[in-house]
Amino acid sequence: MLRSLTLFAISLPLVALTAAAALPQKKPAPKKPAVTTSKKTTTTTSVGTAAFERDVLPLVQKYCVGCHTAPKGSGGINLSGEKNFAAALKGRVSWERVEAAVLEKRMPPSGVPQPSDAERKKLGQTLESLFSQADCQINDPGRVTMRRLNRAEYNNTLRDLLGVDLRLADAFPNDDVGYGFDNIGDVLSLSPLLMEKYLSAAAKASRAAIIAPEDKPSSVKVLAGQLKGPGNVTGEGYLLSSNGEASFEFDFPAPGDYTIVVRAGASPAGPDIDFPNKKRGPEPAKMGINVGGKPAVTVAVTTGPSNLQPYRAKIAIEQPGKQKVGAAFLNDFYDEKLPPERRDRNLTVESIEIQIPEDVQKRTIKRELPFSHRKLVIEMPDDSTDAEWDRAAKAVLAPIVHRAFRRPVTSDEVRRLVGLSRMAKSQKQSFEKGIQFALQGILVSPSFLFRPEPDAKPDDPSFRRQLNDHELATRLSYFLWSSLPDDELLALADQKKLQAPGVLLAQAKRMLKDPRSRALADNFAGQWLQLRKVGVMQPDTVRFPAFNEQLRQAMRTEPDLFFTGIVQEDRSILEFLDSDYSYLNETLAKHYGNTSVKGAEFQRVPVLPGQRGGILSMAAVLTLTSNPGRTSPVKRGKWVLENLLGTPPPPPPPNVPELEAQKGATQAETLRKRLEIHRTNPACANCHTQMDAIGLALENYDAIGKWRLDDGGKPIDVSGVLPDGSKFDGPKELKKVLLGKKSQFTKTMTERLLTYALGRGVERTDKCNLEAMAKTVAAKGYKFSAIVEAVITSQPFRERRGDESTSPRR
Known part of the structure; x- marks a missing residue:
């Protein structure tokens, strides 16, 4: 306890500074640019x-x-x-x-x-x-509010800094969203709860990355976000809505009797049955606690999903080494005819903990230190003197803090961290334990948790400056990787070479080919195209029995791989509108009517001409823009206008009834006719004329994205005309119309990417920058690298100004 309090006291100035810098902000609102009359x-x-x-x-x-x-x-x-x-x-x-x-x-x-x-x-x-x-x-470069690392950035930064992929931020509160993204400085506030989570995460990360001799782990606990399987992570834990296993791989150090604790809850479902105690009720979920893919113990999960409880099993391990440990859902059930509280049986797993027997802890042979430890602890004291401790601690901590703070560090900052490490020495603990203490101090520092860009005149809106090399490196790395600069990028910043556009562009192209650029698909495309919603879609499985968790996961994977392929192969962004290929596995290919793809692995394959190609024909987009029981031309048209053409329709006027409630709509034979009735309301006609035409052109796809030629036995009319006179008949011709608006699409995507890269909303004064950027992209063949180059060489990305809103109140 004393050690924890001391650590907290030493870290407190850092934490206080963090909190002061990150008081909850107002939701983003357009800022007034600095205007000077001349x-x-x-x-x-x-x-x-x-x-x-x-x-x-x-x-x-x-x-x-x-x-x-x-x-x-x-x-x-x-x-x-x-x-x-x-x-x-x-x-x-x-x-x-x-x-x-x-x-x-x-x-x-x-x-x-x-x-x-x-x-x-x-x-x-x-x-x-x-x-x-x-x-x-x-000529305003704009101003970005100092940004806190969001959850994805925190996870990635810890991974790349320490060499351990713990995903601790999955347990943090959700980040707020502004301008469509969760990395906007104005909304990334810091609550007391989040500060507590940071302190806890720093302790866990330091112990995971650095192994101290006195640390004898008595248990290993894996949270929902680190489990793998056919389910998905929710606010309660890892949800298994169909039979399957949520698992992870554990390296058993020695033979022994291990206790496995699964914290879980479930929703019972089904008709009443008789139990041994003569009570009646729906059958609870059955959970198998598995080791090595084999069932070890089966338990009945009788607690609800909002009241998760531990379920234990003692298992004898005969052979040490890596084995899969999991919790399996064994008795899935669904019947829509039953009341909602008895209709659907699911299992939720919050965590799986392995408790290591005491005798195993005592007799375990010392094994090779993990990569993270060898990467970080590059020096050890040669003797027990204070001077030798300080020398080794400085050698270890200086490069860590340099990378963690993403800038040069002062001798005083290093000295304070060395002093933090000596807490362990004063308590007769190991050098490694001291490095753990210092690492915790680094991980709760505002220089780690935030991305500050301090100005000499922060309250002067007319004061503008270029970002320095380290600020530029940080913007670039969090833009492309959602993580900190790597050694090469940081070295160039240290040498002050990044200001040269050629150097910056070369680094961007290198980084786009790196696997870490997958973060653009996860965090940019996932929000721009609203693909994160795929995880919570709930189509009516009675009307669409083909939909299950396996198909959901395949739907989510296709656009991710498609976007990543365009990024890493530097292909044309126009392929988002139409392409002759996609990425399918057997599950998704079968859904698309393609029987040539076999196996669970995704592969790049040609698509059926006229039916597939580009994001508009992907099942993920088509399902998230549908209602649970039917397609929604309005939602699909609105999605295209907002995300591809950058012309979102205004909110619907008040007191306009839903389509199904419109007088006469329920008697209409087809969805097209029901929409025509809806458009007879003058308040609806102007916006719906455009939205409906686009959405109706996609009616060949049902509510889960499967191709069809009729709806309920009635032929589908997929023709349409836009207000500008553009005519089309079906998705193939709609894509041609959209390709005819490629300059509008390019400008829209450039604006979204600039918003994401800057961490602020695009303002009116950015408009001339956007126009020039979009023209540059077109001149360079619409390559993805061209749009990235346009963003990172733009004035808003490379400069910033003061802000009158920071002036003290008088």
């Missing part, structure tokens, strides 16, 4: 007013003001009072909506006079040009 600004505003009055105002007066006028303009937009460009700048949000609606032919509504294509183009291009000029004048 003759140039005034001149450009005058020029803008002339163009606005010549090319925009007459068209607005002719086609728009009739509906959009004071006091209550249609859709909340009033255009009657803005007579010059300066006024339009103040009401810019409304004018940008006008620009988009006119260009996409969503406005004016049908039945009223329409502008010609030339008039639409003139209005849209003039507004876009004027706003872009105003933005580019500001």
Whole structure:
């Protein structure tokens, strides 16, 4: 206890600084850029007013003001009072909506006079040009709130720093999301609970990475996030919703009687049965505690999923070495005819613990130290003097803290860590135990938990600067790897060579080919394309009996491998819209009607022309954009508009009934006709015209992404027309239409990637940067490396400014 309190006291200044730097932030809101008035600004505003009055105002007066006028303009937009460009700048949000609606032919509504294509183009291009000029004048690199490592970044950083993959952050509270991502500085707050988790995780990580002679582990506990099997991790633990085993591999050090403790809970299901104690009730879940893939003990799990309890089994191990240890769900049950509380039997496993017998601890032969220990403890004291201890501790800790803090460290920082290590010496403990103490101090430091970019004038919005080499290296590594810089990148930062664009680009290309770039699929694509939701999808298995956990896992794997392949092979980003290949295993291939793929391993294979290719035809996307019991053209169309074209529709107006509740909709023969009835409501028509057309073109795919030609025996009509006149018939022609909008898709993906890379929302002043970036990507053949190059060489990525919001209140 004394040792823990002392460690906490020494770490407290670091923890306090962390907490002060990371008080809960407000949800992200657009920030006002630093604007300075100049003759140039005034001149450009005058020029803008002339163009606005010549090319925009007459068209607005002719086609728009009739509906959009004071006091209550249609859709909340009033255009009657803005007579010059300066006024339009103040009401810019409304004018940008006008620009988009006119260009996409969503406005004016049908039945009223329409502008010609030339008039639409003139209005849209003039507004876009004027706003872009105003933005580019500001020349604002923006400001990123100091970011805490999110859960994925914490796990990856520990793995790459220490050489142990513990996934301790899986037990942390979920990170908040802003602008579609969970790495946004404005929402990554630090709660007291999370601080406690950091302290606990630091202790666990240091003991796992460094083996002290006095540490005799009496047990090994593996949490849900480290288990493998056919299930998925939820808030309660590892959920097995069908028969299967959640397991991990354990290296038994010697023969002996080991106790295995599985902390689990379950939802009983089924009709009442008689039990030996004469009570009646549904059958509980049966759980097998397995070793080496063989059942050792079977127990009945009688506690609920929100009341997990330990279940124990003593097992004799005759042969030492690695064996699989697991908890198996043995009696899956589902019957939709029963009441909800008895319908579905599942098993939840929170953790599996192996308790090592005392006699095994005493007689276990000393084995080779793990890689992490050999990597970190590069020196040992030659004798027992304080000076020799300090020398060895400094040699060990200096490179660790340099990598952990991702910057040069001061001699005072190293000295304090050496002093922390000497706590062990004062208590007659080992040198390794002292390094553990110091490592805990490193892992709760704000320089580890946060990514600070301190400014000389943090409260001056006009002060701007280039990032230094170490800040640039950190931005790059967490962008591409969700982890800290490796030795090569850190060495270049130490040598101050990263500012050269050629060096930075070469490092980015190297890092994209590294397996760690898989983090882009997990953390960027998983959120951009909403693929993380696949783990919680619940299709109606009565209507779609082919859906099970095995298919769910295959669905989730396909887009991950597809995205990673584009990244690591530097392929065209347009393959997201259409491709002639994908990655399938036997389960998913069979679902797609392909019988040539065999085995559980995924392989790259050609797809059926016209049916598959690109992310739109992947079962994961098609299922997450469906309802449990049927497809949803509205959800699918909205998904395309939001994620691929960057034109999300506004929220639906209040008091509009759901499709099934619409008068006459339930009597309509087809989903297309039901949607037509829904669009008769003028409040719904404008947005649904575009969403429905896109979604209906994907009706050849059912609610779990399986190809079909009819729906309930009725032929499917997959034709459609967009407001801009684009026509298509089915998914193949829809993809051609989307490829015709490749510049819009490129700009959308660039904006999403820039948001993710910066850790802040893209602001209006970034617009001119985005335009230039998207054009660069197109000029370089739409290669993935081109979009990464555009991001990392952009002004927002390489610079930052002060912020007036940090000024003290007066």
